Amino acid sequence: MKTARDIIIRPIITEHSYDMIEKNKYTFEVARDSNKIEIAKAVEELFDVKVTKVNTLNVKPRKKRVRQVQGYTRQWKKAMVTIAEGQTIEIFAS
Numbered sequence: 001m002k003t004a005r006d007i008i009i010r011p012i013i014t015e016h017s018y019d020m021i022e023k024n025k026y027t028f029e030v031a032r033d034s035n036k037i038e039i040a041k042a043v044e045e046l047f048d049v050k051v052t053k054v055n056t057l058n059v060k061p062r063k064k065r066v067r068q069v070q071g072y073t074r075q076w077k078k079a080m081v082t083i084a085e086g087q088t089i090e091i092f093a094s
Helices: 015-021 036-047
Strands: 008-011 025-030 051-059 063-066 069-072 076-083
Touching: 008 036, 015 025, 025 036, 036 051, 036 076
Parallel strands: none
Antiparallel strands: 008 025, 025 076, 051 076, 063 069
């Protein structure tokens, strides 16, 4: 059984994600095997908010090279979570 902390790995903090906070959308890195229902329940449990919508995206690995050694970045899953109007998540508060 996965817990909420197993599903939500970390918040994504970028300029774009901060702009989306004004629209009540928060971005998280989530476990690759989790689905939208699990993500919504985990966010509701961890942050005590009402989730209205979840969009997910699989971030593909990219080629990287350091001198002669070539490799790939890691593959991960991103979730954009929309919460109910008037609610906020304190981690992102500035």
